[in-house]
Amino acid sequence: MTFTLLARLAAPLQSWGAVSRFSHRDTHSRPTKSAVIGMCAAALGHDRTELLGPLADIRFAVRADRPGTPVRDYHTVGAGTYPVRPRDIITDHRRAAALSASLEAATGPSFGHHPLSNWYGAPKKISSDPASGTLISAELSRTALITERWYLADASFVAALEHPDRSLLDSIAHALEHPKRLLWLGRKSCPPSGTIAGAVQAAALEEALTATALLPDATDSRPWAWIESPQSTTGTTPITDQPVSFHPDQRSHTNRWEYRTRISPEPTATKWDVIQ
Structure with a gap:
């Protein structure tokens, strides 16, 4: 059996860097697996030099209930x-x-x-x-x-973390609401707002996302979702955000594979209990 933890990622500003270099700091259109796993590790109190352990084995997906608007912060x-x-x-x-x-x-x-x-x-x-x-x-x-930093304004996402060990997901859920280290959505200037962790479900990623209602501020009744899957799955594309190490001197990532699909929550989907 497999279990899935859903996490609400919402804030006035988010920034999920994928290929940022020096004076140009971009943002991906959605949260990256590396950033979300790093946030979970921070919530648990892990140091950057620690091995990822079971966190590296988590299967990841993200649903864009409110994609947000790209904004540029220009500096000299x-x-x-x-x-x-x-x-x-x-x-x-x-x-x-x-x-x-x-x-x-x-x-x-x-x-x-x-x-x-x-x-x-x-x-x-x-x-x-x-x-x-x-x-x-x-x-x-x-x-x-001259530098520029890109953000997503007024965005809300649902990240899904799947793992066979329910106790691991339960500990992450508790840590996200009672973090041992500061949390931010991609960048230190972007702290999360309101409730983060939802309930752990006895279901796979696709089922959990379908069985959970849209966030209260969702702008699309059938939002897009990006779901991690084996490379052999039809329609998958590679993305280089699978964390290998967060060590300051050995930080590295590798490829994983995902496919994009529309999610239509069921009429009986579980509502979010969001505390702002």
């Missing part, structure tokens, strides 16, 4: 000029003496002694430009580093 890092920092003036007596008259005229005689003055700051690794005297980025040599 470094370069440009910065204003003179009040903190620098306070700590640099020579600069303070040279500017004392203008400072007192602009701020009054007590400038630099008010507790709020310590709140002032500026970006790190900047230096004075010999030509203009303004502060510039020393590390990036005046050239801005």
Whole structure:
């Protein structure tokens, strides 16, 4: 007999990187197996250096009840000029003496002694430009580093984890609601919202997804689902998100196979008890 645990993955923002590199951080259209297994390992309190053990043998599927909307977060890092920092003036007596008259005229005689003055700051690794005297980025040599990060906004998924050991799935379900480490949906800036774990069912992935009602905010009555299956199954395609190791120095993944299908929950499907 096999058992399946369903997990609700919902949040204002999610990001499931698949081929992210350096300044470009993409997101897959749905949660990856590597990220979900990693979240389960974090909930259980596992260290990244530990072997995956039975977690590696879990069969995985995901149903997109609310696919969400891709959004881009655009960044520029470094370069440009910065204003003179009040903190620098306070700590640099020579600069303070040279500017004392203008400072007192602009701020009054007590400038630099008010507790709020310590709140002032500026970006790190900047230096004075010999030509203009303004502060510039020393590390990036005046050239801005452009980065972009992609997210899914307002998405809700149902991840299914199948394994013959019910006690393993029960421990994961408890851990997801009482995690030993912080959880996030693909990126640290994306914490999950509301209830995560559903009930463990005595059923395979396909049966469990069909026997469980759509999430309350679902946008499609017949959502798409991606179900892990043997390579010999008709219609399967490879995806490189089967975790082998999460060790910081030996992180690696390999291929697994999945097929895409529509899911039509039964009229008597079990409702989600979602606590927001």
